[in-house]
Amino acid sequence: MPTGPDEGFDGPTEKCGVVGTSLADRSAARPLYYSLYALQHRGQESAGIVTHDGFQQHSHVEMGLVGDAFDEDDIAGLNGSAGIGHVRYPTAGSVDKSCAQPFTVSFKSGSLALSHNGNLVNSDEIREELAAQGHAFTSDGDTEVIAHDLARNLLEEDLVRAVKRTMERIHGSYSLTIMHDETVLGVRDPAGNRPLVIGEVDDGYVIASESAAIDTIDGELVRDVRPGELVVLRPDGEGYDTYQLVERERTAHCFFEHVYFSRPDSVIDGGLVYEVRRELGRKLWDESGIDTDVVMPVPDSGRAFASGYAEAAQEADAGVEFAEGLMKNRYVGRTFIMPTQDERERAVRLKLNPIKSTVEGKTVTLIDDSIVRGTTSNQLVQLLKDCGAEEVHLRIGAPPIVAPCYLGINMATREELIASDKTVEEIGETIDADSLQYLSTEAVAAALDADRADLCMGCVTGEYPYDIEGEETDRDVSRPVIEGSETASADD
Ligand code: SF4
Structure with a gap:
């Protein structure tokens, strides 16, 4: 998840x-x-x-x-x-x-x-x-x-x-x-x-x-x-x-704020996060849409992606139907501490339950915003198949996370990231999905209406906007040119 x-x-x-x-x-x-x-x-x-x-x-x-x-x-x-x-x-x-x-x-x-x-x-x-x-x-x-x-x-x-x-x-x-x-x-x-x-x-x-x-x-x-x-x-x-x-x-806005972190009802750098996520979903259909019986989100943050994806699919006359196939137990929250992998695996079952009538005998596209370790994605695919899904195709509204974040996000270590040493095909096999596709960095920049060079994408490219020991730098922004322009403006 x-x-x-x-x-x-x-x-x-x-x-x-x-x-x-x-x-x-x-x-x-x-x-x-x-x-x-x-x-x-x-x-x-x-x-x-x-x-x-x-x-x-x-x-x-x-x-x-x-x-x-x-x-x-x-x-x-x-x-x-x-x-x-x-x-x-x-x-x-x-x-x-x-x-x-x-x-x-x-x-x-x-x-x-x-x-x-x-x-x-x-x-x-x-x-x-x-x-x-x-x-x-x-x-x-x-x-x-x-x-x-x-x-x-x-x-x-x-x-x-x-x-x-x-x-x-x-x-x-x-x-x-x-x-x-x-x-x-x-x-x-x-x-x-x-x-x-x-x-x-x-x-x-x-x-x-x-x-x-x-x-x-x-x-x-x-x-x-x-x-x-x-x-x-x-x-x-x-x-x-x-x-x-x-x-x-150049700026280096964190693209993950739009994909994952910020609230969908927040406006960030001029864009409503909810609409950006819907647009990411539409682009996901454009790049890797697949005609299945239903498309469903991993709740909650996969929802806006899935609604954009389904809308684009319907515009393309694909027979994909948007459905809620996973229900969330809202009472399992942050206070539920899951320090070990074993506990995290069990937590998925506590947190999400499939709706059998939506899933049984259907081919399913499951939409999520990102994959970090892959454990939860694997659990969800299994959950849907156990519930009678004929096929489960996973579509992800961001590129593969291949490297850690040094700029304030706790992203897991490089060794823990499933995409750090696996191809997309290998990840798909590991999580047992019938197919897996991610969104491209170009599509992310387009959905954010931003120049790719003005975004930080360190965790998905391994190239960071600052000098970080042992890592690649994708631009010369570690020592900015300082040009003071101290202009006071009332009620700017
Ligand atoms: S590496 Fe950059 S894009 Fe990725 S989470 Fe950190 S700040 Fe955001």
Whole structure:
């Protein structure tokens, strides 16, 4: 499978979700809390909110899901109309509270809180340099490295220049919400690898990983934060200023955000994720459609792909009928821990059950968004055949995952990836499908309406947009050309 952000069996696991807001005259805590609920699919390990009341920070950070991490007293204690929040899935650093975020620290330059989604590729180097200058670290995560670097720069520069210097120093993927005293900032890395958007609510502005978080608090999406851009929310919700601090020739948007990670109801880099997935499904039919009795999704995230695929098939007068053939047990969720392969195999049976009348005696096309280890796909093919399917053909709405991700996605190791050392034909045989086809990288770029060169496809090509030890680099973006253009624009 994987079957999307709420599954977590055989798939990549999400990174993190960030949010920040500055409001006119009400507490920021509750909108932040609701926004984190909307971003829960991006991280389930810990959740946290830090607010500022004009005098001091208030922080509540806990391990676990958003609903478990906060109670009414916690929210009531988070005073102030400015704040940031975070949900975490650990991709760098320990799995304990020391790395839970927002990360807070007080320096001579004031108080700082940081929420980070992404992964730096040069944090060890910067950590060593800062440690040599006397900075003491309390965690092994890369967010603290950003916090210390920024705090050091704030001793010598104003806020915007200090952020710019930090952006020049750190390399990798990062969408950040930052609070310096009570000023809330949003920063997106120069390659735009992770999403970040600006939204407007009645009495202020919000910055969040995905637009679904803004919808949840009755806000309106304004636009994406541009790659290399800093957004500064004015205090008391009065507006915001933007600064294009770093520019580079090409972006490296993570294509997997559209295929798998982001919510289908989010708009990312100008595209509604649901529509992109439907378009991927249509292209899957164009490239490798097969005329079977039924086409069915692996729920839930295969659904949009399957609906696009079925629509294209029907337009081509193929007799394929769209059907729901697998039912999901919604009560087996993230809290169901599956550390071993054996347990993961059993989990498939707990999670999905076939509808016999849809499957029995039929030829079936099963649509999924990706294959990581292949274990779950094999289980599902078996499940459908045991239920009487005559043939099971698997169609995947992304190219084969051949390499790990170093930019914030927990993708399994290279050895665990079934496509790292097998051809598509061999994978099809291993999972016992009657046929297997993936989508091409060209089709993915076309469905995203993007230039292939502006996407990161490291995990499906093995070529990354940054210098990573032992890996190929597909472009010269590891040391960006820095062209400061500090143009403040009100309500951009
Ligand atoms: S390697 Fe894959 S998952 Fe990681 S950022 Fe690039 S496209 Fe996204």
